[in-house]
Amino acid sequence: MTAKRIDGKAAGLALREQVAVAAAEFQARTGRAPGLATVLVGEDPASSVYVRSKGKATAEAGMESFAHHLPADTSEEALLDLVVLLNNDDRVDGILVQLPLPPHMDSSRVIAAIDPAKDVDGFHPVNAGRLATGLDALVPCTPLGCLHLLKNELGSLSGKDAVVIGRSNIVGKPMAMLLIGESATVTVAHSRTRDLPDVVRRADIVVAAVGRPEMIRGDWIKPGAVVIDVGINRVAAADEGKTRLVGDVAFGEAAEVASAITPVPGGVGPMTIAMLLRNTLVAAHRRAGLADPEGL
Numbered sequence: 038m039t040a041k042r043i044d045g046k047a048a049g050l051a052l053r054e055q056v057a058v059a060a061a062e063f064q065a066r067t068g069r070a071p072g073l074a075t076v077l078v079g080e081d082p083a084s085s086v087y088v089r090s091k092g093k094a095t096a097e098a099g100m101e102s103f104a105h106h107l108p109a110d111t112s113e114e115a116l117l118d119l120v121v122l123l124n125n126d127d128r129v130d131g132i133l134v135q136l137p138l139p140p141h142m143d144s145s146r147v148i149a150a151i152d153p154a155k156d157v158d159g160f161h162p163v164n165a166g167r168l169a170t171g172l173d174a175l176v177p178c179t180p181l182g183c184l185h186l187l188k189n190e191l192g193s194l195s196g197k198d199a200v201v202i203g204r205s206n207i208v209g210k211p212m213a214m215l216l217i218g219e220s221a222t223v224t225v226a227h228s229r230t231r232d233l234p235d236v237v238r239r240a241d242i243v244v245a246a247v248g249r250p251e252m253i254r255g256d257w258i259k260p261g262a263v264v265i266d267v268g269i270n271r272v273a274a275a276d277e278g279k280t281r282l283v284g285d286v287a288f289g290e291a292a293e294v295a296s297a298i299t300p301v302p303g304g305v306g307p308m309t310i311a312m313l314l315r316n317t318l319v320a321a322h323r324r325a326g327l328a329d330p331e332g333l
């Protein structure tokens with residue numbers, strides 16, 4: 038391996054410590070801690086783990102955590118009623134509805150019901166539109182975490198050729214908007230892109246968010262590129278009956294060519310939770326009529 042391994046766990050912890058300091062300052066000024074409400078519907082094992090981690094991280098940052106767990110057969114109307122309650126609860130600065138929702142629910146309708154000022158996932162169309170038009174927005178946590186790692190690595194991204202592989206509303210599209218905001222030259226590639234390896238080979242920055250295990254091979258990577266792997270794919274391990282996590286990038290191959298690369302696990306994932314705390318803190322400041330916390 039020649040590439041630097043980008044340590045998202047360490048970067049995430051550093052950010053969480055900064056958030057904790059700013060949360061204590063917020064409490065000293067306003068007399069209350071920032072509050073995050075999480076909503077989990079059903080028993081999906083991975084979602085349960087993520088929501089528990091979010092609650093724990095929230096408490097560790099000195100913020101209030103309000104955890105709501107609804108049964109899998111909850112009606113969409115009942116979930117929307119809970120969202121309205123949380124919108125109207127002054128102790129709650131951020132609302133997070135864990136995705137995916139059960140199949141009988143329309144996640145777009147649920148997301149649209151969240152007060153945009155409390156939408157710490159940054160998924161509401163108002164926040165997506167604000168990001169796309171260069172206004173202050175609450176920005177989705179995973180792409181914001183990717184941007185943080187890229188800026189740590191490269192400083193300025195101005196004029197860099199970036200390719201984002203994947204066009205989801207949660208990662209690909211907001212990632213492209215953030216990179217454009219940093220004056221990178223951005224290509225968004227997807228399943229219909231022709232000659233994907235050639236497109237990737239031109240990029241100084243590769244953000245892989247396609248959801249297909251180890252699809253991006255080492256010989257697609259331009260020598261010296263920085264590779265950010267958003268994929269979290271569980272695949273069969275060599276030991277019978279066991280599984281392991283891999284990204285969307287063939288890590289071993291790409292690490293021979295790139296200058297820096299995020300591992301899976303321990304890369305982008307921990308940044309997602311750190312950015313959720315950061316967004317909750319920012320939402321709390323804006324709702325209290327205070328300037329955004331500095332340096333976050």
Ligand SMILES: Nc1nc2c(c(=O)[nH]1)N[C@@H](CN(C=O)c1ccc(C(=O)N[C@@H](CCC(=O)O)C(=O)O)cc1)CN2
Pocket residue numbers: 087133134135136137158178179269282301302303304305306307308309310
């Ligand atoms: N409402 C939301 N739902 C979902 C989001 C989101 O940002 N908002 N993102 C993902 C899941 N997710 C957070 O919710 C998340 C995924 C992964 C990690 C993480 O730290 N992963 C570890 C590996 C964990 C493991 O062993 O399984 C890593 O990459 O190191 C954090 C958060 C979908 N839903």
